[in-house]
Amino acid sequence: MTADFFSATPLAVETARDTLAKLRSVPALADRYADIVALGSLEDLVHVPVMRKDDLQAALKHLKPKAQHGATWTFQSGGSTGAPKVGYAPTGLYMAEVYEQWKPLGPDDLFVNTWGAGGLWGAHPLMNAYADLTGCTGFGLGVIKPAEYDYWLEFFVDRGITSIGGTPSVLRPIIGRAREIGIKLPDLRTLLWLGEPWIPGLDEDLPVVAPQARRWGLFGSTETWVAGTNTPQCADDTWHTLPSQLVHIGADQMIDFTSLKPHGLNPVLRYQTGDAGEWVTCTCGVPGRALRVLGRRDEDALFRGMSLNVDAFLREVASGGGVSQSQLVITEHPARAAILEVLVVPSHDAPDGLADRIRDHILASPFGGPNTAFYRDPEAFEVRIVGTLIHNERTGKVSSLVQRQAT
Numbered sequence: 001m002t003a004d005f006f007s008a009t010p011l012a013v014e015t016a017r018d019t020l021a022k023l024r025s026v027p028a029l030a031d032r033y034a035d036i037v038a039l040g041s042l043e044d045l046v047h048v049p050v051m052r053k054d055d056l057q058a059a060l061k062h063l064k065p066k067a068q069h070g071a072t073w074t075f076q077s078g079g080s081t082g083a084p085k086v087g088y089a090p091t092g093l094y095m096a097e098v099y100e101q102w103k104p105l106g107p108d109d110l111f112v113n114t115w116g117a118g119g120l121w122g123a124h125p126l127m128n129a130y131a132d133l134t135g136c137t138g139f140g141l142g143v144i145k146p147a148e149y150d151y152w153l154e155f156f157v158d159r160g161i162t163s164i165g166g167t168p169s170v171l172r173p174i175i176g177r178a179r180e181i182g183i184k185l186p187d188l189r190t191l192l193w194l195g196e197p198w199i200p201g202l203d204e205d206l207p208v209v210a211p212q213a214r215r216w217g218l219f220g221s222t223e224t225w226v227a228g229t230n231t232p233q234c235a236d237d238t239w240h241t242l243p244s245q246l247v248h249i250g251a252d253q254m255i256d257f258t259s260l261k262p263h264g265l266n267p268v269l270r271y272q273t274g275d276a277g278e279w280v281t282c283t284c285g286v287p288g289r290a291l292r293v294l295g296r297r298d299e300d301a302l303f304r305g306m307s308l309n310v311d312a313f314l315r316e317v318a319s320g321g322g323v324s325q326s327q328l329v330i331t332e333h334p335a336r337a338a339i340l341e342v343l344v345v346p347s348h349d350a351p352d353g354l355a356d357r358i359r360d361h362i363l364a365s366p367f368g369g370p371n372t373a374f375y376r377d378p379e380a381f382e383v384r385i386v387g388t389l390i391h392n393e394r395t396g397k398v399s400s401l402v403q404r405q406a407t
């Protein structure tokens with residue numbers, strides 16, 4: 001592994017040292033950090049073990065962080081059954097630093113926030129905190145149900161909305177509906193997005209509905225908070241990291257984050273989100289290295305005893321074209337073996353017979369070929385064309401993999 005921990009941020013070493021001391025004070029983690037003598041420089045972080053979600057949750061439970069100023073806000077980053085996994089941020093949610101670097105909004109903007117509010121979800125208040133800094137006029141809409149699309153689209157036209165923010169899988173059907181019923185949003189200049197990868201389908205609808213609109217993205221998590229920003233001139237998977245984020249790419253291209261925020265609340269020290277990445281030169285012309293995110297590496301699923309790499313499988317599904325979005329669904333049945341389904345949202349130019357074509361392709365590929373389950377039980381594998389993927393009703397988030405029990 002090459003050591004590459006550099007930051008020009010003032011007090012960077014002191015902040016990392018501080019975080020290490022906090023983690024060392026957590027009884028459940030003391031053993032992990034016992035052998036780390038001291039951090040003489042940031043390069044010494046190479047000796048610090050990476051931490052994952054469960055480690056951070058153990059630390060937060062023990063440390064109970066409190067903000068120096070204002071309120072301490074609690075947000076969730078999902079979780080399975082039982083208690084949600086949480087992260088903390090002070091009033092303002094660290095957005096002043098984001099505003100320094102990323103300016104899609106100004107005082108003349110009329111900004112609609114469609115991220116779901118409540119439920120301890122962070123994106124809606126995060127973007128409100130950003131809007132506060134810009135002096136724009138805000139509309140805290142939250143989740144819009146499909147039955148309300150037409151009503152709100154008329155409202156957007158009437159008000160001359162200039163900016164809409166949301167997860168791409170929430171924005172896609174709204175803009176798609178506008179195209180379908182012939183609504184134009186000529187004043188719309190910016191689409192703010194975060195929470196999941198950009199959906200290329202939006203690039204098909206936007207030129208028709210809102211020719212001026214461009215995408216502006218944020219990348220991060222409830223644990224790290226915003227880690228990077230991009231603009232319409234950047235590739236949609238490439239990010240300019242914030243000065244307070246010490247980003248490192250280690251073995252297997254796994255990204256880890258160290259927070260250099262003095263008095264930051266989450267003790268993020270070489271924290272792995274599960275994303276892989278690489279350093280690139282961004283197409284936008286901003287000098288220095290930019291972080292290209294290659295997707296998650298820890299989402300291997302088990303299907304009838306076979307390990308499936310979800311990202312690789314979905315890349316294979318999309319390889320023949322005609323696919324806007326796709327998702328794997330594994331359903332466990334009480335009375336029979338599991339079923340693997342691929343849900344596919346077709347692109348506008350999708351050919352007829354897309355489902356059959358994808359099915360044949362997968363069965364002929366390394367994913368289908370060696371898997372005798374598909375031969376023994378042809379119903380074990382299905383491709384279904386759908387209008388929308390399965391998503392979290394609250395946040396609009398779409399996972400690459402859905403695992404569920406048949407009822």
Ligand SMILES: [Zn+2]
Nearest residue numbers: 234282284286
């Ligand atoms: Zn760029």
